[in-house]
Amino acid sequence: MSLFRSKTLWITVGAVVVANVAVFGLASRAGIADAAKMAASADANLVVVALLIGVIWWLTRKRAAVDLAARAPERRRAGREVAGVLAYAAAGQVVGALLGWLPGEHPISFHLAGTLYGHQHVTPYEAYVWAGYNFVVYALLPWLYFRQRYTAEQLSLRSSNRRNDLLVIVVVMVLESLNEIGGLSDAILHLSASQLLKGVPAAFGLYLLGSVLPTMVLVYSILLPRYRALTRSVPATVVLGGLTYALLHFFEAWTVLTSPAGAAVSIGLLLLQYTGPGMVKSVLTLRTGNAWVHVWAYHAVAPHTIVDTPHVVGIFNIR
Template identity: 55%
Template sequence: MTLTRTDPPHTPPRLRLLRERSVWIAAAGWLAGCAAVLAIAGDALPFDWPHDAHGTPGDRLVEFNTRLLEVLVLMGIVYWLTRRRPRPDLAARSPERAVALRETLGLLAYGAAGLGVGYVLARALGWHPFALHLAGSLYGTHDDVTPAEAVTWAVYNVVVYAAVPLLYFRRRYSSRELNLVSADRRGDAKVIAVILLIESAVQYLAMHPGTFDLGARQLALGLPLTFALYFAGAVLPAMVFIYCVLVPRFARLTGSTATTVILGGLTYAALHLWDAWTMFDSPAHAALSVLFLLATYFGPGMFKTWLTVRTGNAWVHVWAYHALAPHTLADTPLIARVFRLC
C-alpha cells in the first residue's frame, strides 16, 4: 500500500499510513464531527428518515462508525487482493501540476454550478433539488416522488456530471489517462466479484424494506428500472466526475494516495448536498445536515476512490460497489413505489 512517492519501499504500509498528516486530520475531523452531533442534536434528530425513524443520535453514530469500520475492512481486502499487482501511477495520467490544478478547480466550480442549477431547476418544477441521489434513496421518504421527477433527475445528472465532462476531457486525454480501461481484467474481475459478494450480503441484511419482499412482477420491472435510473443518475456521474477526472489530478497535486482517497471521499459527499432529508432552515439543522452527509457518504466515497487507486480502472467501483450493490438492491422498493409498481 504505497501511500506517498517518497516513502522507502521497505517501510511497512501501516507506518506509511501513520505518517500521513491528512490521515490524522481526517481522523480528528471524524471524531470532532461525532462530538458535534451529540452537542447539537440533543435527544433527537430533525430529519425525515422513514427507514431510521426511531434511532437516537447516539444510535446513528454507532451505526455510522460501524459502516466506517466496514469500509476500512473492505479497503484492507482490496489491498490484499491487489498486493501483487503493479501499482497504477495515477499521477502520471494527469497533466503537469499547473494544468492539473487549473482543471481541478475548474471542474469543482463546474460541479458546484451543477448543484446550484439543479436546485433552481428542480424547485421551479416543484420537485426535490437534484443531487447525486434521488429523493428517498437510502433513508426513504414520506414525500411524493413522481416518475417525471425520477427520470428528469437521472437525465440531468448524466448530462451535467458525466456527458459534458467526458466530452470535454476525452478530447484531451486518452481512455487510459481517464481510468477507463483495465490493465488486468482477470485481477479486476476478482476484486469486483469479492467486493460485490460481500456488499450484497451486507445490503441484504440491511434492507428496509427488503427488495426481495416484492412480488415477481415488481422485481421483474423494478430491478432493471432501478438499475437504469441509478446508473444514469448516480453511477456514471460519480464515475466520470470523480474517479475518471478528479482522482488522477488529486494524485498529481498531493503526491499522496491517502490524501487522494480522502479528497475523493469529501468530493463524493459534497455531490449529495441536496439529499431530500437535509435541512438548512437554521444553523443547527444546517450543521447537522452537513455532518450527516459526511457520515453517510465520506466512507463509501473513500472506498470507491481506493478501488480506483488500486486498480487504475474506474469501472471496478461501478460493478463492485455502486450500480448493483447498494443501489439496485437497496433502492428497488423506492422505484417500485415511484412508478406505482406496488
Template identity: 55%
Template sequence: MPPRERVWLAAAVIGWVAVNAAVLLLAPGHAPFDWPAQHDPPSGPGQVIAAQLALGELLLLAVVAYVLTRRRPNPAIAERVPPRPTAHRELWLLVAYGVLAQLGGLFLGRALGWHPIGFHLAGTLVGTADPVRPAEAIGWAGYNGLCYALLPYLWFRRRYTARQLCLRSADRRGDTVLILVVLALESLAQWAALGHAFAGLTAGQIALGAPVTFVLYLAGTVLPTVIFVQGLLVPRYARLTGSTTGTLVLGGLTYAALHVFEGWGRLGSPREFVLTILFVLLIYVLPGAFKTWLTVRTGNAWVHAWAYHAVAPHTMHDTGLVVRIFRL
C-alpha cells in the same frame, strides 16, 4: 509512513472525531430529518454508531481489495494527468463546474416543483414521505447524467485517452475478480443490515423494478461518479497531493459534497443546515473514500461502479422506491 501521509492521516482522524462529536452535541436525541424507510427515527447517537459500523466494514473491504491487488503494478494514476500547473487549473475548473451544477440542480428542481436535484433521487436509501413522480425521477437521472457524466466526458475525451481518464482496465481478469468479491461481501452486508432487500415486493415487481432501478441510478449517480469524481478529479488529487491518503480524503469529501442537496436535508435554520452537512459527511465520506481506494488500487474507475455502487446498494436497496414511483 512518509511525513506527507502522516499529515493527511492525522487530519482525517481529527476531522472524523470532530464531525462525530459535533453530531452528538447538536443532536443528542432525534435529528430533524424524515427517514421513513429506516427502522428507527434518525438520531445523533444512532448515526454515529452507524458510521462506526460502516467504518469497520469499509476497512475490511479495503483490506480485501489490497490483498487482491497487492501483486499488481502500481497504476500510478497521478502520472495520467498533466504536470502540476495544468492539473491545478483543471482541478479548480472542475470544482467550479461542480458547484454550478449543484446549484443548477437545486434551482431547477425547485422551479419544477421537485426536490433539489442532488446525487441521489429523493427517497434513496432513507425513504421519503413526499411523493416523487416519474417525471422527477427521469429528470433527476437525465440532469445528472448530462451534467456530471456526458458533458465532462466529451470535453476531456478530446484531450485525454480512455486510460488517462481511468476508464480502461489494465487487468480485466483481476478487476473482475475484485468486483465479484467486493460485490458479494457488500451484498451480504446489505442483506444482514436490511433483511430481505426486496421485502414486500412481488416477483413481478422485482422483475420490472430492478432493471428500471439499475438504469435510473446508473444514469443519475453511478456514471456521474465514474466520470466526474473517479475519472477526472481523483487523478488530479493524486497528482497535486502526492499522497494516497490525501487522495482518499479528498475523494471522500468530494463524494459527500455532491450529496449536500439530499431530498431529506433541511436548510430552514442554522442548526438544521449544519446538521444536514454533518449527517452528509457521516454517511458519504467513507463510501466515497472507499470508491476512491478501488480506483487508486486498479487505475480503473469502473471497478467501484460494479463492485460497490450500481447493484449494492442501489438496486438492492432502492427497487422498492422505484416500484412505488412508477407504480409497477
C-alpha cells in the same frame, strides 16, 4: 506502519469525531428525522469501509502498481482543471437544487429523493428529470470535454488487468451486497417475483444514469488522477475522493440548510455517510487504475439496485 503515521489519517479521524459531536449534540434542534440513528448507522458502516479497503488491498497486492498521477497533466494545469471541475460541479448542484425547488419538488442532487434514507414521495416525471439532468451535467458533458483532450487510459477507462479487475468486482460486490441486505435494508427480499423482474432493471438503469456514471466520470475518472498529482500522497488522494463524493450530495432531499443547527447536522451527516464509501471508490480506482471497477463492485448493484429497488417499485407503482 507508515499508514498510522499519516497526518491525513488522523485529520480524517478527527473530522469524524467532530462530525459525530455536531450531529449528536445538535440533532434535537436540527429538524432532521432520525439524525442520530443515521449517524450511528454511518459510524457502523465505517468499520465495513475499513474492512473493504483491506480486502481490496489484499486482492490487488500482486498486480503491478498503477501510477495514477502520470495520467494527469503537469501540476499547474492539473490545478486549474481541478478548480474548474469543482466550480462546475458546485454550479451544477446549485442549479439542480433550484430546478427542483422552483416547481415545488425535491432538489436535484446525486441521490434521488428517498434514496437510502427518507420516505419522500417522488413522481415518475421527477425521477426521469433527476436521472437525465445528472447524466448530462455530470457525466456526458465532462466526458465529452475531457475525452477530446485525454486518452481513455488517461481517464482510467481502460483495464490493464481484466482478470484481477473481475476478481475485485465479484468479491467486493458480494461482500457489500451481504452488508446491505444484512444491515441497511432487506426490503428487496419482500418484493414479489413480478416486482423484482420489473423493478431490478428499472432501478439499475435509473441509478446508473442518475448517480453511478456521474460519480465515475466526474470524480474517479477526471478528478482522482489530478488529486494524486497535486497531493503526491495516496492517503490524501483517497480522502479527497471521499470528500468530493460526499459534497456532491449537498442538496439531498433530507438536508436542512435553513438554520445553523440544521446545516451543521446536515453537513456532519453527509460527511459521515458518504466520505467512507467515497474512499472505498478511491481505493478501488487507485489500486486497479480502472474507474469502471467501482461502478460494478461498489455502486451500481450494491447499494443502489439492492437498496433502492423497493423505492423504484413504489415510484412507478410496479405490480
